[in-house]
Amino acid sequence: MKLDYIYHSGFAIEADGITVIIDYYKDSSEEAPDRGIVHDHLLKKPGTLYVLSSHFPPDHFNRDILSWKEQWPDIRYIFSKDILKHRRATAEDAVYINKGDVYEDENIRIEAFGSTDVGISFLIDLQGVRLFHAGDLNNWHWADESTPQEIKKREGDFLAILNNIRKECTAFDLVMFPVDPRLGSDFARGARQWLQYIPTRYFAPMHFPPARERAMTFGPEAERMQTRFLYIQEEGEAIARF
Numbered sequence: 001m002k003l004d005y006i007y008h009s010g011f012a013i014e015a016d017g018i019t020v021i022i023d024y025y026k027d028s029s030e031e032a033p034d035r036g037i038v039h040d041h042l043l044k045k046p047g048t049l050y051v052l053s054s055h056f057p058p059d060h061f062n063r064d065i066l067s068w069k070e071q072w073p074d075i076r077y078i079f080s081k082d083i084l085k086h087r088r089a090t091a092e093d094a095v096y097i098n099k100g101d102v103y104e105d106e107n108i109r110i111e112a113f114g115s116t117d118v119g120i121s122f123l124i125d126l127q128g129v130r131l132f133h134a135g136d137l138n139n140w141h142w143a144d145e146s147t148p149q150e151i152k153k154r155e156g157d158f159l160a161i162l163n164n165i166r167k168e169c170t171a172f173d174l175v176m177f178p179v180d181p182r183l184g185s186d187f188a189r190g191a192r193q194w195l196q197y198i199p200t201r202y203f204a205p206m207h208f209p210p211a212r213e214r215a216m217t218f219g220p221e222a223e224r225m226q227t228r229f230l231y232i233q234e235e236g237e238a239i240a241r242f
């Protein structure tokens with residue numbers, strides 16, 4: 001199994017006969033919108049393709065993904081229900097899930113957990129590997145701007161969701177989680193709390209462009225918490241094999 005970084009919060013999981021693309025925003029190439037790891041490689045692979053979107057804003061959901069069904073014989077879309085609510089897609093385009101729902105078929109199991117923004121996060125069981133994509137789940141407190149009351153509220157909401165996740169799964173093989181330097185001096189607080197709460201074998205940062213270098217500075221701290229931090233150098237690279 002291989003993990004590819006696409007862009008922003010977009011990743012692809014390449015497994016045996018199965019590809020999972022999560023939160024596609026744009027492809028990895030700056031040359032053209034239809035160039036990069038998705039169009040040049042992933043959409044040409046045989047097997048079953050799953051396309052997951054955690055919520056409707058355009059940095060996590062791009063309607064272009066709906067055109068992929070024209071060239072892929074076995075494609076399955078699993079979207080957060082807010083995408084339907086905001087009319088970004090129709091009822092016929094996808095299977096829609098809310099927090100607490102489970103999608104399961106012969107290949108994959110996907111359970112939806114909450115978010116501290118709109119939409120959901122994904123717990124994915126695939127070929128014996130347990131993965132988590134946070135969507136916009138994070139401790140979104142702006143430490144240098146928020147009031148103490150705002151920080152307390154946002155942290156409480158975040159930790160409540162973490163506790164719900166930990167009840168379902170006490171350890172993960174791979175977690176994809178926001179490390180967003182826009183949050184200021186304590187930008188990695190949510191990621192740090194995740195690793196303190198839930199043992200994680202591989203940790204992939206996301207939601208950081210254009211501040212990639214600063215986001216990667218969380219790596220040494222993460223590694224002291226017994227995880228393998230996946231340093232991302234460029235869009236379109238394979239960042240882990242497991």
